[in-house]
Amino acid sequence: MKLPTASRRGFLKYFSLSAIGAFIAACLPQNAPGAGASGSSSPAAGVGGGVASGQTFTWKIQSGWAGNDIFQEMFLDWKGIVEEMSGGRIKIDALSVNAVTNINGAIDAVNSGTLDGAHHVPAYYYGKDHAVSLMGTGPMMGMSGQMWLAWYYYGGGQALYEKLVQQKLKLNVV
Numbered sequence: 658m659k660l661p662t663a664s665r666r667g668f669l670k671y672f673s674l675s676a677i678g679a680f681i682a683a684c685l686p687q688n689a690p691g692a693g694a695s696g697s698s699s700p701a702a703g704v705g706g707g708v709a710s711g712q713t714f715t716w717k718i719q720s721g722w723a724g725n726d727i728f729q730e731m732f733l734d735w736k737g738i739v740e741e742m743s744g745g746r747i748k749i750d751a752l753s754v755n756a757v758t759n760i761n762g763a764i765d766a767v768n769s770g771t772l773d774g775a776h777h778v779p780a781y782y783y784g785k786d787h788a789v790s791l792m793g794t795g796p797m798m799g800m801s802g803q804m805w806l807a808w809y810y811y812g813g814g815q816a817l818y819e820k821l822v823q824q825k826l827k828l829n830v831v
Contacts, residue, residue, distance in 0.1 A: 713745065719752040721760045721777025732776045768828045779818075785826055792818050 718736075722729035736749040758766045763775035764782050780793030791798070791814075800808065808814045822828050 711746070713748060715748040715750055716773035717750045717752060717757070718774035718776055719757050719763055719766070719772050720754050721763065721775065721781060722754060724753070728776075735776075764828060764830060767830050786821065788821055788825075 720732050736751045739747055757772055760781045766772040767775050778793055779789040783789055
């Protein structure tokens with residue numbers, strides 16, 4: 658029996674669906690911040706704790722992709738899946754590229770609270786620190802896509818990236 662060949666599109670769909678599952682799991686009440694965060698105005702901080710059941714949240718998320726790009730399609734698919742999986746409690750205002758800020762400033766807009774999220778790659782803020790290129794547009798550094806993902810999730814790459822963004826760049830983003 659011949660095994661099906663993997664396509665980049667198939668891999669990206671699988672990866673994005675896995676990320677959606679992790680995102681939704683993080684939004685479950687048992688994973689929400691403690692009661693001390695219930696006074697926060699941040700949509701993400703108010704998911705659990707003292708939030709009334711049935712309350713909805715609208716997140717403004719700016720895309721980094723042109724309307725006909727495969728990543729834009731994936732972004733819009735992700736939006737639909739999150740809204741469906743949340744039972745309508747999470748609504749996503751999917752903003753087009755450069756709707757609120759230019760793509761290089763999207764991470765700053767998320768950090769300041771102007772946007773609730775941005776869907777792009779870290780390479781767009783290369784000017785902040787050249788080390789973001791490690792997470793930029795893989796696969797890179799001589800690794801295949803699978804090798805890079807293994808390094809990121811199991812070899813310390815994610816912790817390195819979080820340290821860069823949160824400690825060195827002092828950005829309050831995940």
